[in-house]
Amino acid sequence: MIELENVAIGYNGVELLSEVSLxxxxxxxxxxxxxxxxxKTSFLKLCYAELLPVAGHVSLMGQDIRTMTRDDRALMRQRIGVVHQDCQFLDHLPVIENVALPLTVSGRPAHPQELGELLSWVGLRGQANALPPQLSGGERQRAALARAVMMSPDVILADEPTGNLDWEMSLRLLGLLVExxxxxxxxxxxxxxxxLIRQAKAQVQARVLRISGRRLQLAGADL
Ligand SMILES: Nc1ncnc2c1ncn2[C@@H]1O[C@H](COP(=O)(O)OP(=O)(O)OP(=O)(O)O)[C@@H](O)[C@H]1O
Incomplete structure (x- = not known):
């Protein structure tokens, strides 16, 4: 699904991560x-081909990211949903249109019932017509999750989805990801x-990857 072989990433000639195989x-x-x-964010970018490796091979859904055309990349992004750290909404569009954006961009019709169900799932049906700046932090993150799953992706990458949320809201968001x-x-x-990691481990079989000293390691069971 996502396969990395001896990968290095970096910026401006400085390596950030080296020898990553996963x-x-x-x-x-x-x-x-x-x-x-x-x-962490850079690693996630690698996993949706926003960043190319400076060494090694990355294959997403069986395809090497270096050989992907623009169209391949667009198709791949329908299979990998991303919840960005800063949500990245278009603030002038209501929540429902932001959530439907992946469909709109790919030229497919948005079915109101499907959209309504998705908004209900994240508990935002009542805020469908609100503008993103009118949402609380937890509501924004849930709207971002709804947008990320709009295309029924196989993979969901979430970058600090509970970063600014209180514990109760963090658990609610985690619950959606576990579901x-x-x-x-x-x-x-x-x-x-x-x-959050400990809480998740009580609910699912989760593995913990830790970036330390430019290497990606599998953390021990103590976490
Ligand atoms: N586009 C870029 N150009 C140059 N350097 C970058 C770029 N993006 C990130 N960096 C640098 O790479 C390093 C890692 O950034 P990244 O955002 O991946 O870390 P992170 O672990 O997600 O951090 P945080 O937990 O603070 O969000 C940082 O030093 C950052 O300044």
Whole structure:
């Protein structure tokens, strides 16, 4: 599904991560943790071909990201849903249109019932016509999750989805991600929140990847 072989990433000639080899198999649940600036967001970008490796091979859904055309990349992004750290909404469009954007961009019609069900699932049916700046942090993150799953992706990559949320809202968001995993989706969550990881481990078989000293390691069972 997502396969990395001896991969390095970096910016402006400086390596951020080296010798990363990893297979994310379908239906797996991973956390990605590490200090601020360690490269979590950059690693996720690699996993949806927003960033190319400076060494090694990355294959997404069986295709090497270096050989992907623009069209391949657009198709691949329908199979990999991303919850960005800053949500990245278009603030002048109501929530429902932001959530439907992946459909709109790919030229497919948005079915009101499907959209309504998706908004209900994240508990935002009542805010469908609100503008993103009118939402609370937790509502924004849930809207971002709804948009990420709009195209029924196989993989969900979430970058600090509970970053600014209180514990109750963090649990609610985690619950949605666990539910998606139980439906067979592969989930990767970048987070600093060790309590969230512990909570998730009580609910799903989650593995923890830790970035430390430019390497990606599998954390021990103590986490
Ligand atoms: N486009 C870019 N150009 C140059 N340097 C970058 C770029 N994006 C990120 N970096 C640098 O790469 C390093 C890792 O950034 P990244 O955002 O991946 O870390 P992170 O672990 O997600 O951090 P945080 O937990 O604070 O969100 C940082 O030093 C950052 O400044």
């Amino acid at each position: 297979k994310l198999v379908p239906g797996s649940f991973h956390f990605l943790t590490g200090p601020s600036g360690a490269g 998606l995993n139980r439906m067979g989706k592969t989930v990767v969550i970048a987070t600093h929140d060790l309590n």
